[in-house]
Amino acid sequence: MRVSTTGLIQSAIDQMLRQQGELAKTRDSLASGQRYTRAAENPGAVATAARLDSVLSQLGQYRANGETALSRLTLEEGALDTAGDILQRMRELVVQGNNATASGEARSAIATEMRALEDELLSVANAQDGRGRYLFAGLSDAGLPFSRSAGGQVSYGGDGGERQVNIGQGRSVADGDSGDAVFMRVPSGNGLFQVTADPANQGGATLKSAQPDGSGAYSSQRFDIEFVGGGYQVLDEGGAVVQAAAEYEPGSVIEFGGVSVSFSGTPAAGDNFSLDPLRRQSVFDLAGAAVNALSLDDAAQRGTGLYNALEGLDAALGHINEIRGTVGARMNAIERSDSINEGSELEIARSLSGLRDVDMAEAIGRLTQQATTLEAAQAAFARVQNLSLFDFLR
Incomplete structure (x- = not known):
């Protein structure tokens, strides 16, 4: 019977090539710090890592x-x-x-x-x-x-x-x-309305207070407060009288339409104060209005202007x-x-590390074992390659 060594030699070569491949893969993992160096090694883990990235x-x-x-x-x-x-x-x-x-x-x-x-x-x-x-x-x-x-x-x-x-x-x-x-x-003003004095006023009345009366009845209307004789009258936007009093005492409160207004000083007959609904203005206009009020010579006009500037x-x-x-x-x-x-970020980094990073201790141990196994296979192959037919027949 003829004994052939071709199959044995080829099998040994194939085994050593596989061992060399595994050894190279482990070396690559250690060098890169990555568990998988190619997507084909674990497609699912690589895809998950990409999503987490x-x-x-x-x-x-x-x-x-x-x-x-x-x-x-x-x-x-x-x-x-x-x-x-x-x-x-x-x-x-x-x-x-x-x-x-x-x-x-x-x-x-x-x-x-x-x-x-x-x-x-x-x-x-x-x-x-x-x-x-x-x-x-x-x-x-x-x-x-x-x-x-x-x-x-x-x-x-x-x-x-x-x-x-x-x-x-x-x-x-x-x-x-x-x-x-x-x-x-x-x-x-107070966020709802503002009271201003007519520049033509001749009396000494100065705005003391202008606030909502707490009823919530003010509905963004314009009113005029006119002092006539010894009293006053309040007119709406259409000029209709909504409130009137035959007498006015300086400092007394005038209430109408959901607002409460008072003046200090004595007004002259014909003096007028207008109450206008909320309007928005710039901080620069506010500063300018204060400067203008400071320059007024008339004390009553100046007082009303500075009251509004303060508000x-x-x-x-x-x-x-x-x-x-x-x-x-x-x-x-x-x-x-x-x-x-x-x-x-910390949680994802930990997950990525588990998917991607190589276990250095395990990989070093595996590398040592693979290297030892490959060396043994190479030594055995060298001995088998030098044997003759007579060595097999002994």
Whole structure:
């Protein structure tokens, strides 16, 4: 019988090639730190890892978006804080100017400081972020939002848009507020109406108080309060008398249509005060109105003008603080979302590590075993290759 070694040799070669392949694969895993170096080794695990990579990338984008938005909102909060300080100082100056002992010189000095504060407020409204984008320009943040005309009127050149930034799955925040909303739309007076004196008034009546009477009956109408003889009458927009009194005592309260108004000083016959519904105005107009009131020589006119200026500045301060509150809420939302995203990143990273990262201790042990097995196979093959037929017949 003929004994053939061809099959034995080929089988040994095939086995060594397989062992070499396994050894090379283990070496590649150790070198790369990856459990699978080719998708074909475990298609399911590789596909899952790819999906998790995509989610991880999205979480990173959410966190980057949040960081950028938080930076802008922090700058906005600082600008609003400065604006609030300026408005508070304006309020203090109006109170000083409304003091009966304030001289014309003192009022002139106050008006000068008010103008300087208005310029400072304009600079705040034109504040920029670290990239040179304007904080209060809306979506048109490449151009200067506020400018002053030759006549001193401040106008807004931005838009009313808000950039919504995605900070998480289904979560977004506005990274700023438009200058129109912040500086150009301040409620006037007490938030419902404002009382102004007719420039032609001759008496000494000055507005003391103008507030809703608590009934909620005021319905955005215009009224005129006319002092006639020793009394007064209240007329609606059509000129119809809605209330009248034959006598008026200075300081007494006049109530009509859901409002309560009182005056100090004695009015002259024919003096008129108009009550107009809410209108919104800019903080710059408020400052300008205060300066104009300070320049009035007539004490009664000046007192009414400064009363309205004081109410307007109070409304502006409340308006700015309200916006600051929304900014703070958005900053808190970003921080909470970032914490959630960070936790998700850690969980996904652990999952990816389990799918992708090689167990170094196990792989080193496997490499040693594979190398030993291959060396033994190679040694055995070398011995078999050198044998003759007579060696097999012994």
